[in-house]
Amino acid sequence: MLLIAYNQDRQIADAIRSALAQTYQPLEIIISDDASSDGTFAAMQAAIAGYHGPHRVSVRRNSTNQGISAHLSQLAQMAQGELLFVAAGDDMSAPQRCARVVECWLQHGRRPDLIATDLADMDEAGNVHEHMSPTRLDDYRSFDDWHARRPWLVGAAHTWSRRLFERFGPMLPGAAAEDQIMVLRAILSGGAVSLHEPLVRYRRGGLSRKRRYNSVEELIARMRQSNRYGLAELAQLQRDAEIAGIGERMREAMAPKLAREQFIHAMFDARGWGERARLLVGSRDVKLGLRLRMFLYASCPAVYAPGIWLKRIVRKNGR
Template identity: 45%
Template sequence: MTMTTAPLLTLVVLAYRQAPLIDAAIASALAQTGEPIEILLSDDASPDDTFARMQAHAAAYHGPHQVIARRNPVNLGLGAHVNTVMQAARGELILLMAGDDLCLPERAQRVREAWDATGRRVDLIASHVIDMAPDGTDLGLLRVDDLAQWRSVADWARRRPHVIGAAHAVTRRLFDRFGPMADDCLLEDQVNTLRTLCAGGACTVDAPLLRYRRGGVSGRHVDADGAALRTRLKRVADRHLALHRQWQRDATLAGCLDTVRAATDREEQREQFLAALLADPARRPPLPLLWDGRFRVRTGWRLSKWLRVAFAGLTVRIDALKARLRA
């Protein structure tokens, strides 16, 4: 279907190397009830046939929605991919989903109704999700916080809400106000939660609207050896530091930097210390980091992390033993 006017809603399916699962994800997107919406199928230069499958679905579709398949010319990574689709989408409210998740058919309609109920004032709409195993088995309900209870950045500073970004919808105006995220910032749900509390606020639909497949960056990790553990911990520390930099840029733009810094300074100091520990994942961290005055972290915590990284091989064996005992 060709839309003569811009749609109110866009549903974006973000994918990379998800050929075995993308057909089901696209089918769930195409099954959306309610008014016609734009459905944007976006592939991040997958080396498999993910994009070919997207093209086939778009060509075969004859329903009420407008379906567009697009592909990044090179692999951008999650942060830059989200920026790209936010710019490409035509809707005023943009729903995001991963290429291994499944939308419930009423998702777009329920999100639209929730937005309308606020007078389209809020800039982020969340929902609960159904926890799904990698094989597609439903594991139960995962609830998120009622974001309407967070009315300001001060509320966020006192306690950050529990969110699951896989089921978020955000407004175009929020993206336009704050601009693209830094390409190395991969935690877009945490970025958008702070952004929206600096702007129009947020709300939560009290129902699950997405089946959320475990795996990817949020899945359980099993490290093969000490080098793998150090590499993963460095990746996590770098990701968290990128989030802090993005928070600070956005808070500066919104005029609440002091509030955000006061609320996040302790954890940022810890992430900076961890990044220093893991500066060279192939080597044991330098002993002088234990008393390095650049980091405002407690001695006991500092020592425990140094030992975990310095003796990463032993850490992996202990973690594996704990996992077997839990099983």
């Protein structure tokens, strides 16, 4: 089990307790802090102090922040098991999670390279609400299936086979999430299946929550970060497709998205109005509406300030 955390000192103890409570044996649990700026690492150490249970447990931290994709890849290289369970520092695994996933994997003849379980929606106070059921992955057999309808996924409920790293290598740094990357790897390899049992309590309000912005500057900073994430994911998908022998098909499929992300990057990095205007007029492979919005964000962001101010007032009055 690869239990990763970043600035989650208030939730990490619950996540660790749920990992230590796993009924499956033998189980190795690697608990890793991605260079948090709060007390996450100290909370990790406190949570395992005095543990004498059956699992082999280690706690570590990165000296610099690696990001989700690089962090998980780093831990995957350290782990010894055939199956790698992803666990987030603000979620909780049911005690039978590992046992049920291993049972499912064995029932499928050890063929699947990714098993995704359902989740239980959990609020910030730990109260459990509705059952969350991501897209059924058993129906995805090829790249065409994935490209035609990208599945809705929650990576914190995924389990991978070690084979995905042996074939494709570690994930490149920079991607915000690993879920689409790893599920495509699995589809191109031994396949992906879904286990429709809510074996992970998925906490609302975690790192994946929808952001609210108090200023145009915050919004633009987030847009630029999302753009970097998008470019990193596209680079990873292309590299994996080359390894799988479908590089040209991936280039054709991702060309519109790559053009958008490259345009956004170029617009924010442009020097002056003249260069931005040339991008606005010349980037005909990007929709005009997006070009205009990005031109305004990069050239005169104050245009959007009244809208953000109004949203803040509405949120405040709605409490």
